[in-house]
Amino acid sequence: MKRVSLILLAFMAFAAPAFAVLPSEQLSDPKLEARARHISQELRCVVCQNQTIDDSDAPLAHDLRMILRERLLAGDTDEQAKAYLVKRYGTYVLLKPPFQANTLLLWLGPFLVLIAGGALVGLYLMGRGRLAAPSELSADERARLNTLLETPE
Amino acid sequence: MNRALALIPVGLFAALLVSFYFALGRDPTHIPSVLIDKPLPGFSLPGVAAGTPGLSSHDLRGQPILLNVFGSWCISCVQEHPMLMELAREGVVIDGIDWRDQAIDGAKWLDQNGNPYARVGNDKTGRTGIDLGVTGAPETFVVDARGRVRYKQIGPIDSDTWNNTLLPLLKKLRSES
Amino acid sequence: MTAEIGQYSLILAFLVALVETAACLVGAGLRDRALMALGRTASFLQLAFVGGAFIALAASFVNNDFSVTLVAEHSNTTQPLVYRFAGTWGSHEGSMLLWVLILSLYSAALALFGTRLRETLQARVLGVQSFVASAFLGFSLFTSNPFARISPAPIDGAELNPLLQDPGLVFHPPILYLGYVGFSMAFAFAIAALIEGRVDAAWARWIRPWVLGSWIFLTIGIAAGSWWSYYTLGWGGWWFWDPVENVSLMPWLIGTALLHSSLALERRGALVSWTILLAILTFSLSLIGTFLVRSGVISSVHAFAVDPERGIYILGIIAALTGSALVLYAWRVPAMRSGAMFQAISREGAITLNNLFLITLTATVFVGTFYSVFIKDGQGISVGPPYYNLTFIPLAVPLLLLVSFGPMMNWKRGDAGEVVRRLRWPILGALFLFGIFTAIFGIARAGAMAGVALGLFLIFGAFAVLASRWRFGVQGVAHRIWSTPLPIWGLALAHAGLGITTIGISAMSAFQTNVVVQMTPGQAVDLAGSRVTLDSIAHVQGPNYEADRAFFNVESSFGTRELVSEKRFFPVSQTPMTKAGIGMGIFGNTYISVGDRANDGSIVVRMWDHPFVDWIWAGAVFMALGGMISLSDRRVRVGAAQKAELPAGATQTI
Numbered sequence: 013m014k015r016v017s018l019i020l021l022a023f024m025a026f027a028a029p030a031f032a033v034l035p036s037e038q039l040s041d042p043k044l045e046a047r048a049r050h051i052s053q054e055l056r057c058v059v060c061q062n063q064t065i066d067d068s069d070a071p072l073a074h075d076l077r078m079i080l081r082e083r084l085l086a087g088d089t090d091e092q093a094k095a096y097l098v099k100r101y102g103t104y105v106l107l108k109p110p111f112q113a114n115t116l117l118l119w120l121g122p123f124l125v126l127i128a129g130g131a132l133v134g135l136y137l138m139g140r141g142r143l144a145a146p147s148e149l150s151a152d153e154r155a156r157l158n159t160l161l162e163t164p165e
Numbered sequence: 166m167n168r169a170l171a172l173i174p175v176g177l178f179a180a181l182l183v184s185f186y187f188a189l190g191r192d193p194t195h196i197p198s199v200l201i202d203k204p205l206p207g208f209s210l211p212g213v214a215a216g217t218p219g220l221s222s223h224d225l226r227g228q229p230i231l232l233n234v235f236g237s238w239c240i241s242c243v244q245e246h247p248m249l250m251e252l253a254r255e256g257v258v259i260d261g262i263d264w265r266d267q268a269i270d271g272a273k274w275l276d277q278n279g280n281p282y283a284r285v286g287n288d289k290t291g292r293t294g295i296d297l298g299v300t301g302a303p304e305t306f307v308v309d310a311r312g313r314v315r316y317k318q319i320g321p322i323d324s325d326t327w328n329n330t331l332l333p334l335l336k337k338l339r340s341e342s
Numbered sequence: 343m344t345a346e347i348g349q350y351s352l353i354l355a356f357l358v359a360l361v362e363t364a365a366c367l368v369g370a371g372l373r374d375r376a377l378m379a380l381g382r383t384a385s386f387l388q389l390a391f392v393g394g395a396f397i398a399l400a401a402s403f404v405n406n407d408f409s410v411t412l413v414a415e416h417s418n419t420t421q422p423l424v425y426r427f428a429g430t431w432g433s434h435e436g437s438m439l440l441w442v443l444i445l446s447l448y449s450a451a452l453a454l455f456g457t458r459l460r461e462t463l464q465a466r467v468l469g470v471q472s473f474v475a476s477a478f479l480g481f482s483l484f485t486s487n488p489f490a491r492i493s494p495a496p497i498d499g500a501e502l503n504p505l506l507q508d509p510g511l512v513f514h515p516p517i518l519y520l521g522y523v524g525f526s527m528a529f530a531f532a533i534a535a536l537i538e539g540r541v542d543a544a545w546a547r548w549i550r551p552w553v554l555g556s557w558i559f560l561t562i563g564i565a566a567g568s569w570w571s572y573y574t575l576g577w578g579g580w581w582f583w584d585p586v587e588n589v590s591l592m593p594w595l596i597g598t599a600l601l602h603s604s605l606a607l608e609r610r611g612a613l614v615s616w617t618i619l620l621a622i623l624t625f626s627l628s629l630i631g632t633f634l635v636r637s638g639v640i641s642s643v644h645a646f647a648v649d650p651e652r653g654i655y656i657l658g659i660i661a662a663l664t665g666s667a668l669v670l671y672a673w674r675v676p677a678m679r680s681g682a683m684f685q686a687i688s689r690e691g692a693i694t695l696n697n698l699f700l701i702t703l704t705a706t707v708f709v710g711t712f713y714s715v716f717i718k719d720g721q722g723i724s725v726g727p728p729y730y731n732l733t734f735i736p737l738a739v740p741l742l743l744l745v746s747f748g749p750m751m752n753w754k755r756g757d758a759g760e761v762v763r764r765l766r767w768p769i770l771g772a773l774f775l776f777g778i779f780t781a782i783f784g785i786a787r788a789g790a791m792a793g794v795a796l797g798l799f800l801i802f803g804a805f806a807v808l809a810s811r812w813r814f815g816v817q818g819v820a821h822r823i824w825s826t827p828l829p830i831w832g833l834a835l836a837h838a839g840l841g842i843t844t845i846g847i848s849a850m851s852a853f854q855t856n857v858v859v860q861m862t863p864g865q866a867v868d869l870a871g872s873r874v875t876l877d878s879i880a881h882v883q884g885p886n887y888e889a890d891r892a893f894f895n896v897e898s899s900f901g902t903r904e905l906v907s908e909k910r911f912f913p914v915s916q917t918p919m920t921k922a923g924i925g926m927g928i929f930g931n932t933y934i935s936v937g938d939r940a941n942d943g944s945i946v947v948r949m950w951d952h953p954f955v956d957w958i959w960a961g962a963v964f965m966a967l968g969g970m971i972s973l974s975d976r977r978v979r980v981g982a983a984q985k986a987e988l989p990a991g992a993t994q995t996i
Contacts, residue, residue, distance in 0.1 A: 107726025
């Protein structure tokens with residue numbers, strides 16, 4: 013933790029605080045630029061705590077934005093451009109985690125909760141419903157009801 | 166209500182507590198390097214001053230070495246530097262990458278603080294560092310005799326990390342080669 | 343001297359809380375009235391001592407007493423008075439003190455106003471409350487003492503993070519904590535019910551106002567936090583799915599479930615054991631949030647300075663509180679009388695379904711937030727907004743679709759066909775508008791338009807709840823409108839508010855536009871139908887910062903207005919900050935923030951058009967308002983245990 017702030021400090025000393033996505037970074041082709049913006053909103057800045065490279069003003073985030081745009085200019089697809097950075101920094105940079113063995117529970121977990129919970133609720137409601145339906149009075153109950161109705165307070 | 170059903174929350178909660186407990190010591194900002202046990206990506210960098218040799222990925226062969234990423238702008242590097250000087254005096258081979266830095270600034274910084282490096286390459290654009298997955302300076306890679314990355318130290322090397330982690334690893338790597 | 347008074351107050355508060363716990367729980371067990379009375383008195387004393395400690399800390403901040411470490415690290419003489427005061431809770435230690443202060447406030451409120459409650463029940467609730475308080479007071483004293491001294495005292499302190507020097511810091515944390523901590527009351531009531539092994543009508547009537555009150559505060563607190571980050575961070579984001587935001591959202595989601603299930607419990611005596619479980623879980627999620635923010639297991643933009651040691655302590659508190667609560671639950675609940683019966687198609691059934699989806703949504707946020715903690719090598723996995731867009735939103739849509747149907751159902755046994763018939767106009771209206779919008783804005787935006795239509799359906803549905811009571815066209819409409827019970831107004835307002843928020847979110851996702859340019863004074867740029875001109879740039883000196891102030895002129899079809907954005911620099915902490923210029927409007931905001939100034943006099947300008955963004959927060963305000971209206975009616979009923987049950991035939995009311 014402490015080291016992170018040191019790194020940030022170090023970067024600050026290195027370059028005056030820049031701004032996320034500078035005009036000079038942008039590609040002239042608006043379509044490519046829109047793609048670049050879209051991808052960079054799905055990439056995590058590696059030096060910041062929890063920001064996308066699109067939002068971050070860290071110099072390294074700036075470098076990564078530039079690399080991303082170079083890759084797009086070189087004809088990479090969105091997936092190839094992301095893969096370029098994953099090759100260097102790992103899946104950590106992907107804010108949308110890949111669907112793989114160790115993320116199965118992450119992606120399927122919520123839907124499993126819904127299904128399991130739905131099953132429990134279904135069982136519960138069926139049980140409740142049966143109980144809630146007015147049932148015939150037993151002979152014993154009818155007898156007691158009759159006595160109650162006949163006997164004044 | 167069913168007793169077995171009523172026990173489910175307790176079980177889930179116990180599992181949760183255990184996970185939290187083991188997560189406590191971990192540093193969530195520590196990004197695992199993807200290069201571990203993989204060869205260093207190829208690079209070739211110029212020296213920091215005219216006439217000094219640069220550094221390329223081919224230079225890092227034959228014996229286990231440390232590859233240290235630094236920069237004249239980096240505050241923690243100043244803090245780490247005496248340790249590196251000490252290690253160099255003891256005969257540890259350290260190569261350096263002057264990351265995101267003007268060569269002239271890097272050279273000046275080494276003049277002022279001393280030069281512990283066998284070879285230094287200047288990575289002005291920072292691209293080599295990014296190829297290596299560097300997130301900040303200082304970072305130190307342990308590279309074995311065959312040029313494969315075996316470990317990455319994030320943050321300054323101090324006597325603690327040296328004695329407990331890096332030195333034992335280097336000894337092991339030396340006996341391997 | 344002040345700090346020492348605070349220190350002693352804090353220690354005394356800790357001891358009093360321990361005494362109170364013992365007196366209340368033992369007193370209730372023995373039915374010893376003297377002991378229980380002692381417990382009540384102790385809760386006032388506890389409030390006095392915690393309050394004293396808090397005032398002492400605030401005084402140290404206001405008076406610039408830099409011999410107190412906390413003040414030296416988080417305050418500076420150049421800070422305006424209000425931020426020196428708010429700095430009291432701008433750090434981990436101080437915010438913990440605020441946390442306990444609010445807990446003590448709630449306890450004292452129960453001791454004061456709960457006189458009509460059964461004495462043993464009141465004592466047990468107070469006992470649990472003071473147990474929670476003693477745990478956190480101990481935490482404060484042993485791991486995060488706010489009154490630690492530093493010697494020699496520095497001449498001036500390090501500045502409070504400039505991002506925190508904002509009115510947001512004054513209001514957001516206290517309101518948020520009033521919500522978080524308020525759920526401790528529901529928790530304490532749940533434990534008391536489990537100890538007693540029974541839930542009676544008084545219990546059901548008492549838990550709901552506390553839940554509703556906490557929910558109102560939490561709703562406002564989260565919305566205020568979102569609004570704060572929107573205007574302060576300089577890039578107009580209003581929700582980032584950051585772990586720290588998520589841990590406030592989880593108690594809200596599950597607290598909303600509790601709000602509805604406690605309604606079924608209060609009105610019908612249904613969902614008894616389920617409501618108890620939700621009460622335990624809601625407060626437990628508040629505690630887990632506290633753990634996450636202060637333990638460093640997850641990296642977040644807003645995490646406090648972290649310390650694993652504190653993490654261990656809080657984890658211990660969670661283990662003790664939630665653990666014993668759940669064990670008690672597993673032990674006691676199977677023997678408890680089960681709740682009233684109902685059919686699947688009924689108001690209770692609808693509330694069960696509502697709870698199912700809210701639990702699923704809570705689980706989604708929970709899994710996403712903590713996933714990296716659960717798996718080996720979890721640091722390699724990042725869970726960000728794209729994940730929640732693919733999981734949370736698809737799971738939220740069915741819930742939003744169902745919201746309007748619930749209030750139309752009868753209690754115990756409903757008629758689905760009748761409900762659909764009564765909602766035919768809202769359904770047809772929303773579908774019709776969805777078609778129109780998609781035709782206008784294109785099939786590519788059909789998803790977002792479906793969101794807008796869904797929001798409209800919620801608003802229409804809320805109105806239908808009122809309309810079906812009022813029965814327009816039948817004589818006596820004016821009287822029926824006049825005599826509409828307050829909770830019905832509250833319900834309609836809250837559900838409509840949810841619709842307003844839904845519209846805001848959907849429109850933002852579809853139509854937001856952004857322009858980044860380098861501008862020189864006099865230059866103009868087009869932004870979503872407006873023309874933005876940079877008039878001039880001035881260098882200004884603030885109280886504790888200097889800034890480049892840029893004046894913009896925005897011309898749109900609604901008229902012309904002036905917007906000002908600043909790039910500030912705080913020399914003490916060497917921190918830059920952007921103050922955005924925001925032109926607010928019902929149909930959207932123009933959001934401008936300036937960056938660095940180049941040598942040639944030009945300046946980097948980022949500007950956004952944020953359509954309907956204010957609806958997101960306005961909806962939350964409506965939700966909270968609905969809650970308040972509902973609560974204002976309930977307050978009269980609280981504790982009115984002797985009052986007869988609802989008259990027969992009143993099942994139609996909420």
